[in-house]
Every structure is written in C-alpha cells, then in structure tokens.
Amino acid sequence: MVVLSGSNSRLLATQLAETLGWAHHSLETRRFPDTEGYTRIPEEIIDDVRSEPVVLVSNTFPDAGIIETLLMLEAINDVRSGKMENLREIGPQQLPDVGPGILLAIPYFGYSRQDKRFKPGEAISARAIGQLMASRCDGIVVFDLHAPKVLEDLPVPVAFTSAMPELAKHLQDTVAPDFILSPDKGAIERASEVARTINCQFSYLEKTRIDAHTIIHKAKDLDVDGKKVAIVDDMIATGGTICRAAEALRSQGAIEVHAACSHGLFTGGAIARLLRYVDGVHATGSLSNPRDVISGGPALARGVNQLMETLEWKN
Numbered sequence: 490m491v492v493l494s495g496s497n498s499r500l501l502a503t504q505l506a507e508t509l510g511w512a513h514h515s516l517e518t519r520r521f522p523d524t525e526g527y528t529r530i531p532e533e534i535i536d537d538v539r540s541e542p543v544v545l546v547s548n549t550f551p552d553a554g555i556i557e558t559l560l561m562l563e564a565i566n567d568v569r570s571g572k573m574e575n576l577r578e579i580g581p582q583q584l585p586d587v588g589p590g591i592l593l594a595i596p597y598f599g600y601s602r603q604d605k606r607f608k609p610g611e612a613i614s615a616r617a618i619g620q621l622m623a624s625r626c627d628g629i630v631v632f633d634l635h636a637p638k639v640l641e642d643l644p645v646p647v648a649f650t651s652a653m654p655e656l657a658k659h660l661q662d663t664v665a666p667d668f669i670l671s672p673d674k675g676a677i678e679r680a681s682e683v684a685r686t687i688n689c690q691f692s693y694l695e696k697t698r699i700d701a702h703t704i705i706h707k708a709k710d711l712d713v714d715g716k717k718v719a720i721v722d723d724m725i726a727t728g729g730t731i732c733r734a735a736e737a738l739r740s741q742g743a744i745e746v747h748a749a750c751s752h753g754l755f756t757g758g759a760i761a762r763l764l765r766y767v768d769g770v771h772a773t774g775s776l777s778n779p780r781d782v783i784s785g786g787p788a789l790a791r792g793v794n795q796l797m798e799t800l801e802w803k804n
C-alpha cells in the first residue's frame with residue numbers, strides 16, 4: 490500500500506509509512522490568493538495511486554483541513570476510477586477503473602467534541618464530518634477520538650485506534666510515574682489503560698465545565714502525597730482542565746506532576762499556562778505542536794491493519 494498526505498499530517502504520514510514499511514508520497518496542496526485550496530496528485534505518483542490501495546493521512550482540523558481532505562479524496566477517487574480528462578490533454582484521458590481501495594486515516598478528528606445535541610436545533614458536528622468523509626472513501630481510521638460512539642453508524646467501516654500504549658511507554662521511560670490521574674470521567678478508559686500498562690495507581694476526578702475557560706473539579710482525596718503523578722487526557726486545548734487537576738494534586742502533596750495527551754491543541758498560550766502548574770507536557774504529533782514527543786505512527790498502523798482485516802475488497 491501507499492501512504493499519502495497533504496499539508497497538515499505529513500509527520501504522522503511518514504511515521505505511519507515508516508512503521509509499515511510502505512512508501513509515502515505528498516500530494517500537491519496550495520492556496521489561491523483568496524485562500525481557497527488547490528489539490529493535485531503529481532503525475533509521477535499517479536501509477537502508485539492506481540496500482541495499490543492507498544491510505545490518505547489527513548486531519549479534519551482546522552476548518553481548512555476539512556476542505557483539503559475532501560479535495561484530496563476527490564482527486565484520489567478520480568485517478569483510481571480512471572477519470573483523467575483534462576483541458577491540456579496531458580496523458581491518457583481515460584483509464585480503467587481500479588476499484589475500491591481508499592482508506593482515510595485521521596490523526597486529529599476536528600469537530601469530535603460536538604458528538605451530542607445538547608439543545609434542540611444543534612448540529613451534531615462530529616457525525617456531519619464523519620458522513621462527509623465516509624462519502625469519499627472505503628474505510629476510516631480515527632486516532633484517539635473523543636467519543637467514538639458518534640462514528641459507529643457510518644456507511645464505511647471505522648477502526649478506532651489509540652496512542653495510549655506508546656504514551657504509557659514514553660511516561661514510563663521519561664517520568665516513571667507512581668500515579669495516573671484521569672482529569673474527568675471521559676478520560677477514565679484511556680488513563681486507566683496507561684496506569685495498567687505502567688502498573689501504577691489510578692484515580693479520576695469529576696469535572697464540571699462552566700465555559701470554555703472555566704473548569705471546576707469535585708473535591709476528592711487522592712493518595713498522591715510524595716508521589717510523581719501523570720494526568721492523562723485525550724486532548725489539551727486551553728489547558729484549564731489540566732491546570733485545575735494539577736492544583737488539586739499539588740495541594741495533596743504530589744511532588745511532580747506531568748500532563749500527557751494524544752492531541753496537543755494548546756490554544757491561546759496554553760503551554761505557558763500549563764508550565765506554571767506542571768513539570769512536563771507530553772503529546773503526540775497528531776497536530777503540529779512544540780510538545781510532540783510520542784510517535785503516532787504505531788497507533789495509526791494498528792488502525793490500518795485492523796481495518797484491512799475487515800474489508801471485503803482486500804480479500
């Protein structure tokens with residue numbers, strides 16, 4: 490198979506290709522002066538795109554990533570179905586259809602957080618983006634999705650994969666924590682998996698979000714006196730969740746506090762804010778960020794392999 494990427498996930502695409510021993514090619518992507526996107530499959534890789542199944546690695550974040558992903562899928566679909574006609578009459582104008590074989594691997598699934606309708610009339614954004622992507626590929630791999638349930642009914646198979654094994658190994662090697670904390674109930678599954686892998690204590694906090702910048706945690710006794718603690722979450726955005734959890738840990742005697750996540754959004758000065766509360770911040774490169782210390786390649790590779798086992802066209 491061949492790994493392809495556009496402008497926003499090149500690093501993860503190369504890590505995936507390296508993990509699986511496959512070739513990686515970049516598609517041409519650029520912006521017109523009015524900011525609209527342009528996408529093209531370079532002529533020299535058209536044979537590769539047609540001769541074997543492909544995995545496109547692309548984020549649906551920020552908004553421009555959604556359009557770029559759609560345009561790349563559109564171009565890949567046309568090339569694989571043999572629609573080559575072009576005004577300059579370059580190359581053959583029509584080729585045989587090579588059939589299904591397009592996987593989309595999404596390291597950071599933008600809009601994943603609106604996975605429910607809280608008030609009447611709201612769009613369930615995660616489902617809308619999922620359906621849009623599913624309309625142009627044969628299967629999707631999603632990496633540490635906030636709430637996987639929302640993508641369970643898509644018309645193509647979806648493989649959910651996670652970087653928690655690599656995150657656990659990284660924490661074990663660099664921090665050797667005594668205690669793993671989930672900062673809210675939503676991260677319990679992920680964080681407890683890390684605690685099991687490291688074989689250390691685990692607990693969680695109950696969080697109430699007042700608004701995007703205000704977090705309250707219910708008071709809870711945590712057995713962290715004199716201990717090194719790592720807080721594990723799927724994503725860090727403003728850093729508010731982690732800062733409040735770190736305060737609770739420090740006030741109960743934790744001697745070292747680290748924050749680890751799959752997706753480092755780090756919005757609006759989050760890193761500087763976080764470093765006032767924690768001793769280290771650790772993330773994967775699912776989004777380009779200054780704390781990218783954990784490879785996402787192995788997790789994406791597990792997802793691709795899992796998907797390949799379920800796809801009929803492959804057998």
Ligand code: R5P
Pocket residue numbers: 672673675676701704722723724725726727728729730731
């Ligand atoms: C929410 O439930 C997520 O798992 C994260 O805890 C949240 O998105 C982090 O956001 P922030 O860093 O802005 O507190």
